[in-house]
Amino acid sequence: MPVEQENGIRPLANFPPCIWGDQMKQEEQDALEQVVQDLKEEVRKEILAKLNVAAEHANFLKLIDAIQRLGIAYYFEEEINQALQNIYISYGDNWNRGCTSIWFRLLRQAGFFVSCDCFNNYKDKEGVYMECSTNDVQGMLDLYEATYLRMPGEVILDDALVFTKTRLDHIAKYPHRANNIYSTQIQQALKQPIRKRLPRLEAIRYIPFYQEQASHNESLLKLAKTGFDLLQSLHKKELSQLSKWWKAYDVANNLPYARNRLVECYFWAQAFERWSITCLDVLPEYMKLIYPMVLDVFTEMEEILANEGKACHIDYVKEAMKEYMRSYMKEAEWRNEGYTPTPDEHLSVSLISCAYKFLLIASLAGMGDVITDEPFKWASTFPPLVKASCELCRSQDDIVSHMEEQEREHVASGVECYMYQSIRR
Structure with missing residues (x-):
């Protein structure tokens, strides 16, 4: 945040007001939690029942696939991981129970490198895929989705992708060749395969499709719907608590230069180097409200992590926050100097001021027992995956906000930097 003159005057952005209001209604959760708990036990028994009978292993994989796509796999993480490991130990690369495409995709998703040679059985002597004809739309969709788990050099899957994509695209152009349910699935798959979808958004899309299938599992469907409602109620509860905290600081009036976007952030500096409340007296007025807010949040985080025996993790978050603030200070320096x-x-x-690296590291702190020091160390080094995500998000942010930012005093965006470089050349 740029430090202005001693009188605390800051350039205002005239951000629109928050559209969410001050309070979120909280739904009753006890009844939902009990229903979910009962349904979880039913589904857990079914998973084990199908796993214990070799003849049911193909149906078991279909069940696991449905559980994942319905967005409720986190209820059965241990059971699913153990079950897939047992499948891999029992069959290795010699799977012969049907649903080969689903078997291949689920095993590779789980980290088991099964061979793609199994797809040679799909071809005739001329190399044409036999089982995935235009009359077997589901089989073609399954093979299409499996190809996105291919590795470089797996030519058979490269060929399978071209084949299935061509056939599915043809069916999409002539929807009478597939019923309406599959037409929608084909269009969604061609636009974005399962591998590239967000699980929660996939659940929203998949639940109505699964419900229309005659073979759907009623307990599974009910668990998906109830679990989704329960998750929404938990989000509303958290947002209600955050909104009360946010309202207490009267952000819209006290910090008019900041985006009043608590709900969006929920889904989404120099003093920070010292990280001490003793800095408060030397700060300008506009920072005297923000700084204690941040320290209070981190103090609460530290207490929670200490109770979990992971107090050291807060240090990674603090360092990420300091780096984030330093990037703001540098941008403020550029803006004040008029430097492009x-x-x-x-x-x-x-790439740091876009906040995505900081948000990633901060989110790791709330993941409980599954997180060790290693993910924090990995993310802190700014590895290619994290950097690429920041580059994508920063580019989108700069393109969307470029015109608006030119209407007020603002640091040069990426768009301006590239334009200015072109002129200098």
């Missing part, structure tokens, strides 16, 4: 950085200079700072 080179694209490389801009990226070295803006």
